[in-house]
Amino acid sequence: MHTRLDETDLQILAILQEDGRITNVELARRLGMSAPPCLRRVRALEEAGIIRAYRAVLDEKKLGYEVVVFAMVNLASQAEADLRAFEDHVRGWTAVRECWTLSGEIDFLLKCVTPDLKTLHALVTELTGLPSVRTIRTAVALERVKDEPIAPLVP
Secondary structure: OOOOOOHHHHHHHHHHHHOOOOOHHHHHHHHOOOHHHHHHHHHHHHHOOOOOOOOOOOOOHHHOOOEEEEEEEEEOOOOHHHHHHHHHHHHOOOOEEEEEEOOOOOOEEEEEEEOOHHHHHHHHHHHHOOOOEEEEEEEEOOOOOOOOOOOOOOO
16 A cells, blocks of 8 residues: 655655755755654654665775676576575675566566676676576676666656
């Protein structure tokens, strides 16, 4: 069930998606309201789970991760135990930054980062060796064209 949000809630979310470090005073000023009710609205959005977290968005290349790769993984079995075992392994794998379960021909889509192609090769070799992995297809990202927040908002 979707939470009903008014225009002010949507404006708050749009501003926070753009700049999660904005102060409550500045946020309230931009919304044309005083700080205490603004803070109450933000807290309510947090308590409702609409705002899940605040984090810094880092430039992986400036941190030495030159290769971004998407791995499409098919398992030999879709038994619940095999799916959970794969998910548990991926959760503990630092190179895997995102993991999505998919419907259709691909079971999992992984977004991974590595410093170089040699490390990518080792990652694919380890991935291939996991129990129940049937096939893996990889695609190395050449350029990021768009990087927007997950939730599109129209205040």
